[in-house]
Amino acid sequence: MNTPRVQARSQExxxxxxxxxxxxxxxxxxxxxxxxxxxxxxIGEHLGEIEAHCAETGETPxxxxxxxxxxARQIQQEGAPERVSGxxxxxxxxxxxxxxMLVGTAAVAPWARGEQLSYDAVxxxxxxxxxxxxxxxxxxxxPLMRHPWAVGxxxxxxxxxxxxxxxxxxxxxxxxxxxxxxxxxxxxxFVVVGVLAFVEGRELARDLDDDLVxxxxxxxxxxxxxxxxxxxxxxxxxxxxxxxxYLVLATFSWIYA
Amino acid sequence: xxxxxxxxxWLRGVLGLCVLRIMAGGPTYGYAIAAExxxxxxxxxxxxxxxxxxxxxxxxxxxxxxxxxxxGGPGRKYFTLTDSGRxxxxxxxxxxQAFSTRVTSHLATGNTGDDLSVPHPRNFMxxxx
Numbered sequence: 001m002n003t004p005r006v007q008a009r010s011q012e013x014x015x016x017x018x019x020x021x022x023x024x025x026x027x028x029x030x031x032x033x034x035x036x037x038x039x040x041x042x043i044g045e046h047l048g049e050i051e052a053h054c055a056e057t058g059e060t061p062x063x064x065x066x067x068x069x070x071x072a073r074q075i076q077q078e079g080a081p082e083r084v085s086g087x088x089x090x091x092x093x094x095x096x097x098x099x100x101m102l103v104g105t106a107a108v109a110p111w112a113r114g115e116q117l118s119y120d121a122v123x124x125x126x127x128x129x130x131x132x133x134x135x136x137x138x139x140x141x142x143p144l145m146r147h148p149w150a151v152g153x154x155x156x157x158x159x160x161x162x163x164x165x166x167x168x169x170x171x172x173x174x175x176x177x178x179x180x181x182x183x184x185x186x187x188x189x190f191v192v193v194g195v196l197a198f199v200e201g202r203e204l205a206r207d208l209d210d211d212l213v214x215x216x217x218x219x220x221x222x223x224x225x226x227x228x229x230x231x232x233x234x235x236x237x238x239x240x241x242x243x244x245x246y247l248v249l250a251t252f253s254w255i256y257a
Numbered sequence: 258x259x260x261x262x263x264x265x266x267w268l269r270g271v272l273g274l275c276v277l278r279i280m281a282g283g284p285t286y287g288y289a290i291a292a293e294x295x296x297x298x299x300x301x302x303x304x305x306x307x308x309x310x311x312x313x314x315x316x317x318x319x320x321x322x323x324x325x326x327x328x329g330g331p332g333r334k335y336f337t338l339t340d341s342g343r344x345x346x347x348x349x350x351x352x353x354q355a356f357s358t359r360v361t362s363h364l365a366t367g368n369t370g371d372d373l374s375v376p377h378p379r380n381f382m383x384x385x386x
Contacts, residue, residue, distance in 0.1 A: 018331070046308075048324070048332065049287060053304045055330040056288035064304035071305050079312040216324045217331045 013044050013215045018051040025061045025068045028146070030213060032072035035142050037083045040213040046075055048216040069146075091141060093200040095134040097193045097242040102130065104189030105249040106166075111182035112257035118176035122169035126162045133158060186250065194243050201239030268299055273310055274353055275299065277338065277346040280320060286333040287311060311336060319345050 013019050019026045026047060033043045050061050057064060065071045107117040119127065133140075133155065144151045268275075272294075279285060279293050290311075291302045314320045319342035324332050338346070 016331075045334075049308055049334055050304065051331055052333055053287050053308070057291075057304075059304075065308075066303070066305045074305070074309045075312055078309040078316065080316050216334075 011212070011214045013047050013213045016047075016051065016215055016217070018054065019047065022061050028068035029061075029072050031145050032069045032142075033076060034087055035145065036072075036076050037087060038076055038079075039082050040211040042080060042082055044212075044214040045216055046079070047213070051215075051217070087141070088138070089203055090200055091137055093196050093203070094238075094242070095137055097196045097200075099131065099134060100189040100192045100196070101242055101246045101249070103127070104186055104193065105246060105253055107180070107182040107185035107189075108250045108253035109257040111186050112254045115182065117180045117182045117185055119178040119180075120169055120172075120174035120176055122172070122174060123166045124177055126165040126169075130158070130162050190243070190246055190250070193246050197239045197243050201235055204235045204239060265300070271353060272299075272302070272306070273314075274346070274349040276307070276310060277314075277319070277342060277349065280336055280338045281343065281346055284323075284335040284337040286335050288333075290336075314342065317341075 013026070013030075029047070029050075030043055033046070050065060053059075054061055054064055061068070103117075110117045140151065140155070144155070275294060275297075276290055279290050285293075287304065287307055291304070291307055294300075294302050311320070311322075314336070315322050318339060320336040320338055322334050322336050324334050326332055
C-alpha cells in the first residue's frame with residue numbers, strides 16, 4: 001500500500017504543499033480509500049478535487065468536507081467502481097506466512113530430538129486462537145491502521161501469551177491430540193513461507209510501480225532515478241522478513257533443542 | 258415541525274437536478290457550481306455534499322470530467338453534461354414539474370381564507386345502513 005514516503009516521486013500527492021499543510025486529514029482520507037482498495041490514481045483525483053475546492057473557498061478540508069474517513073467512505077460509494085487488490089492480498093499473504101512460520105519453527109526442536117510434532121488440547125486451543133485472530137484481520141485492519149498502538153499492542157501481546165500457553169501446557173503432560181511428522185513440516189512450511197514471500201514481493205513491487213497516489217496537478221510522470229534502491233528496500237525488507245525470521249528461529253530451536 | 262419545514266431537507270431531494278441544470282449552461286467546475294447555487298438562494302453547499310454528487314454523475318455517465326489549468330489555483334476539474342445527462346435533466350425537470358404542481362395543488366386545497374393555525378375538526382360521514 002502507498003503511505004507517505006521520504007523519496008516520493010514528483011507526481012505523488014505527498015509532495016503537494018496542500019497535502020503537507022493538512023497531512024493528518026489527507027493521511028486519514030488516503031488510508032480509508034486504500035483500505036477500500038481504491039486505485040492510487042483515483043485517490044489522487046479525489047485529493048485534487050479537495051485541494052482545488054479549498055484553494056477557491058479558502059476553507060480547510062475539515063471545514064469543506066468534514067471527517068476524512070466519512071468523506072472517503074461517501075466518495076468511494078458514489079465514485080467509480082475501479083478496485084485494486086493490494087491491501088487485502090498483502091494482509092492475507094503475511095498472515096498465512098506468520099501461521100506457517102509458527103507451526104514450521106515449532107517442529108524444528110522435535111525434529112532435532114528425533115521426535116514428531118505433537119499438539120495437546122491446550123496447544124491446539126492456542127493455535128486456534130491465533131488462527132482466529134488472523135481470520136479477524138479483515139475487521140481488525142482498519143482500526144489497526146488508525147490506532148496502531150491501542151489496537152496493535154494487545155494483538156502483539158497475544159503472540160507471547162500464546163507461546164507461553166503452549167510452553168506451559170508441556171508441564172501438564174496432556175495427551176497428544178495431533179501428531180505430525182516434524183521434518184516434513186519444518187522444511188515444507190519453509191518452502192511455503194518462501195513462495196508466499198515471493199508473491200508478496202511481486203505484489204509490493206507492482207504497488208510501487210503502478211499504483212502510486214498521483215496528483216492530477218503535478219508534472220508528467222518521469223522515470224525515478226534517485227531513491228530507486230531505497231524504494232526497492234521497501235519491497236525486499238517486508239517480503240524477506242519472514243523467511244529470514246523463519247531461518248533464525250529454526251536455527252535457535254535446533255541449537256537449543 | 259422542523260423536519261417538515263426545513264428547506265435544506267427539500268433541497269436534498271432536488272440538489273442533483275439543480276446541479277444538472279447549472280451544467281446545462283456549459284462545462285463548469287465544483288466551486289463555480291457551489292457559487293451559482295448560493296447565488297440562486299440555495300445557501301452554502303459544502304464540498305462534502307457536492308463532490309459525491311458529481312462523482313455519481315460521472316460514474317453514471319451523465320457528465321464527463323477533464324482537468325484544466327486553474328487561474329491562480331492548482332487546477333480545476335471541469336464537468337460537461339453528456340447526452341445521457343441532458344436526457345436525465347429533461348426527465349427530472351418533467352418529474353419535478355408534475356410533483357411541484359401536485360404539492361402546490363394539495364397545499365392550496367380548501368385554502369379559502371381559513372386560519373390554518375386553528376384546528377378544524379373533520380366531519381366523517383358514518384354509514385348508517
